[in-house]
Amino acid sequence: MRYISTRDNETSVSPARAIEQGLSAEGGLFVPASVPRLPDGALEELCAMNYRQRAVYVMKLFLEDYPVAELTDFVTRAYGPGGFDTPRVAPVRRLDKNTHFLELWHGPTCAFKDMALQMLPYLLTAAVRKNGEERRVCILVATSGDTGKAALEGFADVEGTRICVFYPRDGVSDIQKLQMTSQSGGNVLVCAVNGNFDDAQTTVKEIFSDPALREELSDRGWMLSSANSINWGRLLPQIVYYISAYCDLVNGQELALGDPVNFCVPTGNFGDILAGYYAKCMGLPVGKLVCASNRNDVLTDFFKTGVYDRKRDFHTTVSPSMDILVSSNLERLLYHLSGGNDRETAGYMEALKTAGEYTVSKKIKSAMDALFAAGTCSDEETKDAIRGVFTGHNYLMDTHTAVAYGVLEKYRRETGDETAAVIVSTASPFKFCAAVLEALGKTPEGAGPELIGQLEDVSGVRAPEPLKALAGKTARFTDSYDKAELPGVVRRFLK
Secondary structure: OOEEEOOEEEEEEOHHHHHHHOOOOOOOOEEEOOOOOOOOOHHHHHHOOOHHHHHHHHHHHHOOOOOHHHHHHHHHHHOOOOOOOOOOOOOEEEEEOOEEEEEOOOOOOOEOOHHHHOOHHHHHHHHHHHOOOOOEEEEEEEOOOHHHHHHHHHHOOOOOEEEEEEEEOOOOOHHHHHHHHOOOOOOEEEEEEOOOHHHHHHHHHHHHOOHHHHHHHHHOOEEEEEOOOOOHHHHHHHHHHHHHHHHHHHHOOOOOOOOOEEEEEEOOOOHHHHHHHHHHHOOOOEEEEEEEEOOOOHHHHHHHHOEEEOOOOOOOOOOHHHOOOOOOOHHHHHHHHOOOOHHHHHHHHHHHHHHOEEEOOHHHHHHHHHHEEEEEOOHHHHHHHHHHHHHHHOOOOOHHHHHHHHHHHHHHHHHOOOOOEEEEEOEOHHHOHHHHHHHOOOOOOOOOOHHHHHHHHHHOOOOOHHHHOOOOOOOOOOOEEOHHHHHHHHHHHOO
16 A cells, blocks of 8 residues: 655655655645555454454554554554553443443543554554664654643653654643653653644644755754654554444444444544544444534534634633644545545645635535534533533543533534434543533632542542652653744754
């Protein structure tokens, strides 16, 4: 299988090269030249497997240059009991007959990013070996909260690598910030950015696309790669959990094999829901993919109108990992729905860069309407959802999962669609203690890790051990920078 750039069909690379580079030289994202279909009978086979076996099966379809034995070793280490607190890895929890939660926060950083970022270091370091690359690799990461810690956890002290994480100074929860800034490891750097996530993400992409900087770093023996979902090696493992969730529903007799299921996904940078799109393209019986936004509802407006307009106010919300106005992974969807038209896709991205907006073709808008639905959930509605689900079902949601729950309920009321649905639950509620406590009618007594015990007492739910272990930790990294300073930060880090 070959991977091509969304902005230049002439750029064609192997899976290992796509993972090693992360981003194509002209700024495009790598996508598979064709999405593999699940063979006849594959879902029956996958239903009989555990999560780790499913991961090997699915990823092998996209990674022809990675032997099964190699992938099996990587999966065993990535999703083993040392990192995940359940052998099911990504369990599905039943709320009612038509509503389920796919819990993706049982890994070491208690967020869905672990599902990919426990795997990516193995895929990336193997790619470097396969390609005969002698330079060391620096991983650059822009994070809205969860990717940073998950990437740091995965790459800390990995030989031949360094990792540099940029996060919005005032755009993450206290727990998220402490998780990142207290990270151990001799090869890590964490910096706050005086701005929002879009400032950090745009600057990181500009660094990748700067040929002079890449050459300078190459002369020093360094190459750049990414742990954001612009890297195919980050996105691929996420496809697995959609297929695994479907198999678990079939095994639990919640669905008959072949029945459709909707997925509702809290969405900021579009990678998580895009993985569901790829699963559908592979033949998984997915009905609608419901894109759930918070007050930063650029994606909801896009799906409803076909106009992507980032020229709007940026809002800080109780679901900070979704506080994003430029959704990088949307580029991959546009490429596929345009029929693989690289010029059209590049044109949209150039318009977004220069004019701040673009309008998709009627062909793309029609395809989106068939595949996706979208909705918005305010902060008050998010808190109402947390309180209502806890009161009615004794199930505790974080703020991002609650956005998805609120949007799914609106979608059902508006459409009458009662297809069985899976809400993709992206983080532990204990990462956002203050907002969850307020939703439950309680006044937070303290900040950061101090609130974990209070939320345990109020809810009767036990907090994950990795979050409880933050008590008493202090920040190693306290510096903050304007976005114009970030290239210099990278230069100094790799001197």
